[in-house]
Amino acid sequence: MNLWLKSICIGVRNSRLTSCHAWALSMVLLFASGCGGGGSGGSNDPRASTAATPPPATKVVAVTVNDAFGAPVADANIQGPQGNALTDSKGHGILLVDTDSSTVDLEISRESFVKKQVTAKTDAGNELNVTLERTTSPAGGSMASRSGTPPSNTADGKSLTFEVELAVVDAQAQPILNLAESDFLLQPCSPDPNNGRPDCVSGSGSESDGDVAYQAVAGGMPQDVRFLPGEAVTPQATALLVDQSGSIAKSDPTAARLYSAKAFLTTLGPTDYALLAAFASGPGASIPTSPLTVYDPFKDQASSSSYFATLDSLAAQVGGGTPLYDSIDQLRSQWVVNAPLPSQVEKSIVIFTDGADTNCASAADCAAKRQATIQAANESHVRLFTVGLSSDIDRIGLSELATGTGGAFLFADSVEQLLPLYNAIGPLANRSLPLYRLRWTVQSDVAGAFHSGLTLIGHVSVKAGSGTINVPFTVRIP
Secondary structure, eight states, X not given: OOHHHHHHHHHHHHXXXXXXXXXXXXXXXXXXXXXXXXXXXXXXXXXXXXXXXXXXXXXXXXXXXXXXTSOBOTTOEEEOSSOEEEOOTXXXXXXXXXXXXXXXXXXXXXXXXXXXXXXXEOSTTOEEEEEEOBOOOOEEEEEEXXXXXXXXXXXXXXXXXXXXXXXXXXXXXXXXXXXXXXXXXXXXXXXOTTSSSOSSEESSTTOOTTOOOBEEGGGGOOXXXXXXXOOOOOOEEEEEEXXXXXXXXXXXXXXXXXXXXXXXXXXXXXXXXXXEEEEOXXXXXXXSSSSEEEEEEEEETTTXXXXXXXXXXXXXXXXSBOOHHHHHHHHHHHHHHXXXXXXXXXXXXXXXXXXXXXXXXXXXXXXXXXXXXXXXXXXXXXXXXEEEESTTSOHHHHHHXXXXXXXXXXXXXXXXXXXXXXXXXXXXXXTOSOEEEEEEEEEOXXXXXXXXXXXXXXXXXXXXXXXXXXXXXXXXXX
């Protein structure tokens, strides 16, 4: 095999092809026999006198990798017996293998997807289509208690008793049932003086003034657990508002948020409606109209899948800042004015983000904007459901938006939790998802730690099979 052809084979085998897939495949097929070596030999070919049998031929394996909705999976690793290749932006990958066999075993993998073992044919012209499934894990969310019992503190402000409601679902988004007191643990909290944000108790908005340590009585176990069965399903109209700011490229590199939004659309009932919108602002924003792009009017169950192509296009439209509150307000205003819906349909906005509002002048400004957003949503009878990804989210902001409007705050430690959370949004919105109502008492050594106007920040560890779900929540002290 001459050196020029050998360099082509090595380049194809060990690097990602970025040129046209069809052209690359035809070129590799054209020169594959030269790379493989099975030539006639000659006086200058050492194999002519030393090789008893010819070496295996070099053959081409072409693979296309998609997800379960048919979207291409870029950067998927195709591992063969002698090397590997990565798929391009269209999910295409080409691998050369040295074999006389008509088939070859491959492993296809990508972060946040389930690995897949496949067998590919090595006959010329064959292309293998592979579907990768998303990796999922149990997840949870929190909401205000609907019992009508407000939080209560002691006269010295050192103790606070409160209720929260939690939703916990398994990796298939099914409610986890039959949990007991010992399966819920409220973590003790100690402020971190170096992070510049409240960890345990917040003053106004995101201010860390007054942040103090606390722990729950009874070792963190709840004092009472009530299982709340699901209610009858009601028609829903849901607007999906997707964060497209620059940080998304790092927190969600495989576009799990967009895949999960598709999954949500497939769960719509026959009397449900859905709307899609995206937000980002400032330098680098690449959505069609900044700070908010709204795609078409509301769609019913039969036409909701037409949003899939738009969701695919958003994978490449990442950049800019996070105008959280302005986008919610603008979307709600457009919705109420321009999108009349049947009176019996309940309205919700589902907001996905991986960060905090970048348009606020200060923490106090964010707090003021948030309260205005909550008030306007309540006046319009729109519930807010927030989905936060990563540790950089504004836990207080997202939780207050949800609890202040009758929605839920859903938290994902990783992208593997997004799909179960999105699949749980519909049942949460129509109140058919079973919940747990829990009551705790927390104590602090500091007098006045839990006085009126403050916000308690908590984290509950919930046992889920062999693992644990982290569910954050907040409680506003009246």
